[in-house]
Amino acid sequence: MWRVGGAMGVACLIDLPRESDLRNRAVACSRSIQNSKGFGMRLFVATSMRIHAVFAHRRTTCWRSRLPMAAFAGIVGILLAGPQRDVVAEETKASDRPNIIYILADDMGYSDIGCYGSEIATPNLDALADNGIRFTQFYNTARCCPTRASLLTGLYPHQAGIGHMMDDRGHDGYRGDLNRNCVTIAEVLGQAGYRTYMSGKWHVTKTVQPKDESGKHNWPRQRGFDRFYGTIHGAGSFYDPNSLTRDNHLISPYADSQYQPETYYYTDAISDHAVRFIEEHRDQIDQQPFFMYVAYTAAHWPMHALEKDIAKYRGKYDAGYQAIRDARYQRMIDLGVIDAGSTINWPIPDAWKLTKFLDWDIRNMEVYAAMIDNMDQGIGRIIASLKATGQFDNTLICYLQDNGGCAENYGRGKIGPPREDKPTLPPLADDYLEPDMQPKQTRDGYPVRVGKGVMAGPADTYIGYGRGWATVSNTPFREYKHWTHEGGVSTPMIVHWPARIDRRGELEKTPGHLIDLMATAVDVAEADYPEIFHDGQSIQPMEGKSLLPTFAGRPLQREAIYWEHEGNRAVRRGDYKLVAKGAEGQWELYNIAADRSEQNDLATQQPQIVKELAALWQAYAERANVFPLKPRPLGH
Ligand SMILES: [Ca+2]
Numbered sequence: 001m002w003r004v005g006g007a008m009g010v011a012c013l014i015d016l017p018r019e020s021d022l023r024n025r026a027v028a029c030s031r032s033i034q035n036s037k038g039f040g041m042r043l044f045v046a047t048s049m050r051i052h053a054v055f056a057h058r059r060t061t062c063w064r065s066r067l068p069m070a071a072f073a074g075i076v077g078i079l080l081a082g083p084q085r086d087v088v089a090e091e092t093k094a095s096d097r098p099n100i101i102y103i104l105a106d107d108m109g110y111s112d113i114g115c116y117g118s119e120i121a122t123p124n125l126d127a128l129a130d131n132g133i134r135f136t137q138f139y140n141t142a143r144c145c146p147t148r149a150s151l152l153t154g155l156y157p158h159q160a161g162i163g164h165m166m167d168d169r170g171h172d173g174y175r176g177d178l179n180r181n182c183v184t185i186a187e188v189l190g191q192a193g194y195r196t197y198m199s200g201k202w203h204v205t206k207t208v209q210p211k212d213e214s215g216k217h218n219w220p221r222q223r224g225f226d227r228f229y230g231t232i233h234g235a236g237s238f239y240d241p242n243s244l245t246r247d248n249h250l251i252s253p254y255a256d257s258q259y260q261p262e263t264y265y266y267t268d269a270i271s272d273h274a275v276r277f278i279e280e281h282r283d284q285i286d287q288q289p290f291f292m293y294v295a296y297t298a299a300h301w302p303m304h305a306l307e308k309d310i311a312k313y314r315g316k317y318d319a320g321y322q323a324i325r326d327a328r329y330q331r332m333i334d335l336g337v338i339d340a341g342s343t344i345n346w347p348i349p350d351a352w353k354l355t356k357f358l359d360w361d362i363r364n365m366e367v368y369a370a371m372i373d374n375m376d377q378g379i380g381r382i383i384a385s386l387k388a389t390g391q392f393d394n395t396l397i398c399y400l401q402d403n404g405g406c407a408e409n410y411g412r413g414k415i416g417p418p419r420e421d422k423p424t425l426p427p428l429a430d431d432y433l434e435p436d437m438q439p440k441q442t443r444d445g446y447p448v449r450v451g452k453g454v455m456a457g458p459a460d461t462y463i464g465y466g467r468g469w470a471t472v473s474n475t476p477f478r479e480y481k482h483w484t485h486e487g488g489v490s491t492p493m494i495v496h497w498p499a500r501i502d503r504r505g506e507l508e509k510t511p512g513h514l515i516d517l518m519a520t521a522v523d524v525a526e527a528d529y530p531e532i533f534h535d536g537q538s539i540q541p542m543e544g545k546s547l548l549p550t551f552a553g554r555p556l557q558r559e560a561i562y563w564e565h566e567g568n569r570a571v572r573r574g575d576y577k578l579v580a581k582g583a584e585g586q587w588e589l590y591n592i593a594a595d596r597s598e599q600n601d602l603a604t605q606q607p608q609i610v611k612e613l614a615a616l617w618q619a620y621a622e623r624a625n626v627f628p629l630k631p632r633p634l635g636h
Pocket of ligand 1: 106107143144300402403
């Protein structure tokens with residue numbers, strides 16, 4: 001290992017260290033330069049070609065800026081460093097950089113997991129909450145694609161090119177494709193020596209079925225991830241997902257020699273591949289930490305779940321929408337994630353409740369609960385694999401949801417047909433690549449059915465759970481996925497990191513947003529956020545704040561948080577939130593601290609605050625590529 005000479009002497013490598021040791025030492029040395037005020041300088045001479053790999057490492061950027069380029073030429077690197085004791089101390093810190101796992105769930109309301117008030121069993125998420133922090137005012141962007149663009153890049157979605165979905169609407173804020181003036185967390189942490197894995201839903205490119213390799217320019221492997229298993233598209237059958245991909249190759253789940261479970265179920269597959277990546281990382285634990293992005297499609301429609309999981313919820317929703325909402329509301333108050341003084345449990349209008357098809361809709365909710373239950377089981381397996389590999393304590397895990405409960409009427413319009421007695425269509429070959437978000441048939445030849453009365457769960461159904469249950473999911477907030485009222489943009493956010501967080505089980509009321517996840521990752525990984533990337537492209541500054549101070553209970557300073565999606569707009573500054581429905585909608589003003597259910601519009605009473613916040617939003621929209629609002633798709 002390393003030996004060093006006297007206080008001003010020359011130190012040589014006595015035997016060749018591993019590359020990770022070299023990297024940590026280079027990092028330690030760079031810090032020592034910054035920290036060595038008042039101490040003498042120490043000259044190291046390293047005689048290894050491998051040191052160049054270390055120098056190429058992004059972590060040493062501050063190094064390069066402080067030393068003449070000549071120092072890097074040839075096989076000798078000259079390192080200037082501080083006293084030996086600093087090096088040792090800093091080296092320990094450098095090697096202790098945590099793994100980071102961001103877990104994102106799909107189309108779930110604020111009250112849908114146990115530790116935020118749900119009756120759905122999520123013991124593994126609850127355990128993370130018991131030993132970590134729950135944010136009570138964390139926000140997403142109200143929709144799948146923009147949330148993923150924002151989470152991945154630390155920008156507001158239009159700045160990353162995805163203000164709407166995966167379609168190009170002719171303006172830079174709405175290209176439906178990540179642009180080249182942003183970087184993903186994987187790109188940044190990869191440069192900082194992290195291994196990068198992703199399992200799950202991507203949904204930030206418009207080329208789901210590329211004609212050739214160039215169409216994969218914004219697939220996960222091309223945007224910084226070392227390994228990928230999941231779907232490029234944003235929704236599909238859980239038994240036969242379209243655009244299923246391993247690394248850079250479209251695959252069929254039924255002709256995949258690397259993964260053949262007894263029953264293929266996408267949520268299980270996402271969990272199993274996250275576990276597989278953690279286990280494969282075992283040999284590299286001493287060399288590099290990892291970043292992993294686990295993006296579940298639970299509980300996005302279709303309501304697909306395994307019978308073993310549905311069985312746990314049979315009969316649990318027979319009391320109907322209002323009774324379940326009432327029970328959730330009380331539990332949320334008991335848990336402290338909301339308070340009674342600033343929310344109301346407004347009654348669900350009768351017009352939103354099904355009566356004739358109530359049994360069918362109860363089944364939809366049983367399946368929805370089972371989807372979340374299965375996801376939680378998978379998170380349990382991820383936790384177990386971290387424990388088994390000794391990585392649990394120093395892994396930062398954040399769990400959150402991409403938008404609020406979904407009131408879309410998918411598959412709920414007409415009355416659906418009964419299942420045929422036997423298959424009516426030819427079976428599909430194992431290697432058939434499912435092209436459709438909603439398959440036309442099952443693998444064994446049953447037509448896929450939609451409509452009222454079609455009992456959800458199996459592969460030949462394709463149903464959403466509808467407005468009544470979405471209102472329960474979003475207890476006690478207004479609106480849903482798509483809208484920027486609290487029901488659209490509020491998400492649980494569980495943060496778990498035993499090595500650094502002592503506030504076990506506490507609630508954190510500081511507002512936060514997806515944009516903060518890049519800043520947090522950069523902070524805890526001690527990475528450098530680049531100004532230039534992608535072969536000379538300038539990179540927009542990240543918008544978010546590191547959440548690290550909040551982990552220790554310290555406040556965050558920020559101007560405001562902003563939203564725009566499909567003309568729905570909002571800005572929150574302090575306790576005040578200005579929000580509007582649609583591009584033509586009037587501004588509404590709420591004091592969220594007093595009225596998080598957004599019932600008492602203060603716009604006419606406090607016109608000065610409306611004016612100030614509207615001006616803030618306008619400035620944001622102009623600088624962040626938001627205009628024009630609701631651009632029409634190309635060709636329309
Ligand atoms: Ca979603």
